[in-house]
């Protein structure tokens with residue numbers, strides 16, 4: 001039952017790209033830009049800039065492993081020259097990781113949710129984070145301003 005729920009949440013985050021909490025709100029504004037919170041349940045998808053590192057790790061590992069598997073499969077099957085292999089697999093890794101980015105990011109948000117890292121802010125936290133984000137958007141600077 002736990003595994004079914006975990007697989008369902010990862011499917012919702014990675015494939016449907018929806019909030020793992022309510023399964024309704026979208027995770028992304030566009031292919032590369034993620035929403036900070038869910039439009040339906042206010043769950044905050046990431047709390048620290050470092051929260052994206054898990055998604056980067058997933059993306060790099062899956063891109064590299066798929067390229068390695070493809071490289072060795074093609075090498076065994078038709079023995080092409082090494083330069084042709086490199087000319088294909090290096091751009092493949094770059095393009096695959098760009099395409100795979102929202103899937104890895106949604107997968108990571110679902111993993112964060114399953115481990116208790118995605119939840120709605122309390123009211124005072126919401127006010128604090130919102131005012132802080134507004135200050136950053138206006139480029140006033142984050143180190144010189146005291147936030148109550």
Ligand SMILES: [Zn+2]
Pocket residue numbers: 019020021022023024025038039040041042043
């Ligand atoms: Zn939600």
